[in-house]
Amino acid sequence: MDKQQVLGPLARQIQPVLAAFIPATEGLTLAQLAPVLARVDERLAQEPVALQRQLRLFVRILWWLPLLTHLRTMGTLTPAQRLRTLNWLQDCGVTKLRLGLWGLRTLLFLGWYGDPAVQAKLGYRPNVAGWDAWNARKRGD
Amino acid sequence: MHPAIHVDVVIIGSGAGGGTVAASLAPLVAAGKRVLLLEKGGRIDPKQLTGAEVESAALHYAHGGAHPTVDRTVTLAYAEGLGGSTLVYTGTSMTPPERVIAGWNLPGLSHADVVKRTEKFAAQNGAAFIPDELINENNWLFQKGCEALGREARQFPINVRGCKGSSLCNLGCPNNAKQGTAQVQIPAAMAQGVEVVTHAQVTALRVGGRGGILDVQVDGAPHPHGSKSAWTAGRYVVHANSVVLAAGAIHSPALLLRSGLTAELPAIGRFWTCHPAHILAGEHDRAIDGFVGHPKSFVWEERVEAERYFLESCMYFPFITAKNLTGFGPDHERLMAAYERLQMILVLACDDALPEQRIDIDGGGQPIVRYKLMPKTIEAMVRGTRAAAEIFFAAGASAVHAPSARPTLIERTENADLNTRITTSQFLPGTISVSAAHFMGGCRMGVSPRDSVTSVRGQVHGHDWLFVADGSLFPTALEINPYLTIMALADHVAQAVADREGHTLT
Known part of the structure; x- marks a missing residue:
């Protein structure tokens, strides 16, 4: 597998998890999701192949996990059910599961909140010119 | 393989420790000594920095700023590039607490001496209170x-000159205002004849002659936002009379472990702290x-x-x-x-300096951090x-x-x-994000080889040609931001190196 395509091929399985982590992404198409996962894959390309493999396995586990409780996959749960399932994992007693979830969540946050357009919507407006730019904006220049 | 290179002093790493040693030893060049600084990363041109978060983090930081500990409960942020982590620190300039230095109980290293040296570097770096x-x-x-x-x-105080307030310190100052070693000490060292080679990774270190022999791999690819190495790509062997290890508190212990000194010095890599x-x-x-x-x-x-x-x-x-x-x-x-x-x-x-908190190496010789909260x-x-x-x-x-x-x-x-x-x-742990950027210990100073790696002058026990000059020297956590103290200790170690080279630093 191409190192640049770690999570990209699992976009369909990641989609509902991403929507649970970041509700604003609910309803994004796979095409709209592609730049988010591309950012994640670029970051993951630096990591060992074993870690990439673990992460892909974890995504697949997340997809099938709700079969145990709801007899459905992650993709067919309601948003509230998805959130409950992932919250349970986040606080569960198995450290490896918590770590897996933390890692995936952090990577997806990187993919989403690392986007300069998303950052601008949050009100993050840094400028190399610092105070000069900030004061000019306050003055309405 | 390129022809062997012979130098008097080689410095491995260019951060607060290595950059300082390079500047402190620069007068040796005028006395006829050859001083070489090797840096694994590239030289980053501040003019090309945009401040974009993910792009800048990838450019500056190892593992994108999130090198995980072995148990993955803490992520570690450190830079790779000429200037080391001084590229991405905020420039927080603090003098060490007396109780910490006194607690180290190291004969020949007084709090007054450390403070005097920190003040020298604070002045050199333009550290001042922001108005x-x-x-x-x-x-x-x-x-x-x-x-x-x-x-x-x-x-x-903060060590900036001409700060515009971009707030981007941790992504590399785009205005070149922060006064790290790439702005202050390394240019001064180069001006006096110290040779600086980037993209040069030291893969092995061994005893040879009166000093050490280094295997060096030079990467020929240009840095994404910086210059190419001064040396052509390939493998080099460097013979040095004195070797100064200043690759930071993760990579310095790892290089010593790779070099096979573990049995002789059981404290290598241990007593590692990081201010989680x-x-x-x-x-x-x-x-x-x-x-x-x-x-x-x-x-x-x-x-x-x-x-x-x-x-x-x-x-x-x-x-x-x-x-x-x-x-x-x-x-x-x-x-x-x-x-x-x-x-x-x-x-x-x-955090407490405990023997089980340690830097180790994996099967490929790469550093791994065995640290638990x-x-x-x-x-x-x-x-x-x-x-x-x-x-x-x-x-x-x-x-x-x-x-x-x-x-x-x-x-x-x-x-x-x-x-x-x-x-x-x-x-x-595992749910809460914990990160660290103040790495200390792993080659701690001390008196006995049983529980320390170097002498109080940074000289590795049993190897008078080998010195350590970075945060890995700290016997315990410093309890403040460490860069000025690292510079002070590196300056202190540089005097010992100069002594070995038969030169007295003033």
């Missing part, structure tokens, strides 16, 4: 919150705009001795903030949407979180996000319940 009018609202809120509680927040930290956010009803101005100005450290934590004002970028807020979903997203109204405080714990450290972080929550509320925050609370958002009406809302039982 009140250029301190941003995020920093003032920290100071005002402390003041309202009767706590004394101390302003610390996490970011707290307080939500205000108005814009704070922490993205303008220098991100850090104040520290509150009155409880560092008794309760083992200290707090600093801070500002982090959107992804780092998202990562550090515990959880996900609607609550997390709502807090992120309030980003411009967030005040931030960094909680740093003073110990119960005492978690307790310190929880105490620090409560103290920070009090500061947020005293500064006027309407709600506080506390990683070790469930639910994580604490409303102002719950201010009186912080002891029950923020608890160690809710501090779940």
Whole structure:
């Protein structure tokens, strides 16, 4: 597998998890999701192949996990059910599961909140010119 | 293979330690000595820095700023490039506490001497207090919150010249204002004839002749935003009379471990500390705009001795903030949407130097960090979180996000319940984001080879040609931001190197 395509091929399985982590992404198409996962894959390309493999396995586990409780996959749960399932994992007693979830969540946050357009919507407006730019904006220049 | 290279002194690494040694030893060149500095990373041109968070982090940091510990409960941030982590620090310039240096109990290393050297480098780097009018609202809120509680927040000097307040220090200053070793010490060393080679990774170190022999791999690819190496790509063998290891507290111990000195010196890699930290956010009803101005100005450290934590004002970028807020979903997203109204405080714990906290190497010789969050450290972080929550509320925050609370958002009406809302039982490693950037120990100074790696002069026990000059020398955590103390110790070690080379530094 191409190192640049770690999570990209699992976009369909990641989609509902991403929507649970970041509700604003609910309803994004796979095409709209592609730049988010591309950012994640670029970051993951630096990591060992074993870690990439673990992460892909974890995504697949997340997809099938709700079969145990709801007899459905992650993709067919309601948003509230998805959130409950992932919250349970986040606080569960198995450290490896918590770590897996933390890692995936952090990577997806990187993919989403690392986007300069998303950052601008949050009100993050840094400028190399610092105070000069900030004061000019306050003055309405 | 290129022809062997013979030098008098080789310095491995160019951060606060290596850059300082290069400058301190530069007068040796005029005396006919050949001094070489090798840096694994590239030279980064500040003019090409955009401040884009993910792109800049990838450019500067190893592992994108998140090198995980073996148990993956802590992520470690350090830079790779000419200047080392001085490329991405905030320039927080502090002198070490007397109790810490005295506690090291090292004959020949007095607190007065360390302070004298830190003051020299603070002056060299232009460290000064930021004028009140250029301190941003995020920093003032920290100071005002402390003041309202009767706590004394101390302003610390910052080593900048011509700072425009871009707030981008941790992503590399695009205005070249921060005075790291790439701006101050390395240019001074080069001007006096010290040779600097980037993209040069030392893969092995062994004894040879009167000194050491290094295997060096030079990467021929140009740095994405910087220059190519001065040497053509390929493998080199460098023979040096004196070798100064200054690759930082992760890579210096790892190189020693790769070199096979473990059995002889069991303390290599051990007693490693890092001031584990996490970011707290307080939500205000108005814009704070922490993205303008220098991100850090104040520290509150009155409880560092008794309760083992200290707090600093801070500002982090959107992804780092998202990562550090515990959880996900609607609550997390709502807090992120309030980003411009967030005040931030960094909680740093003073972790104990224990033999089991250590740098190790994997099967390929790469460093791995065997570090665990110990119960005492978690307790310190929880105490620090409560103290920070009090500061947020005293500064006027309407709600506080506390990683070790469930639910994580604490409303102002719950201010009186912080002891029950923020608890160690809710501090779940693996769920809470903990990061660290102050790496100390692994080649600790000491008297005996049984529990230390170097002498008080940084000379590796049993190898008079081999020196260490970086944060790995610290016997314990420093309890403040360490860069000036690293410079002071590196300067101290440089004198020992010069002595070996038959040269007296003035």
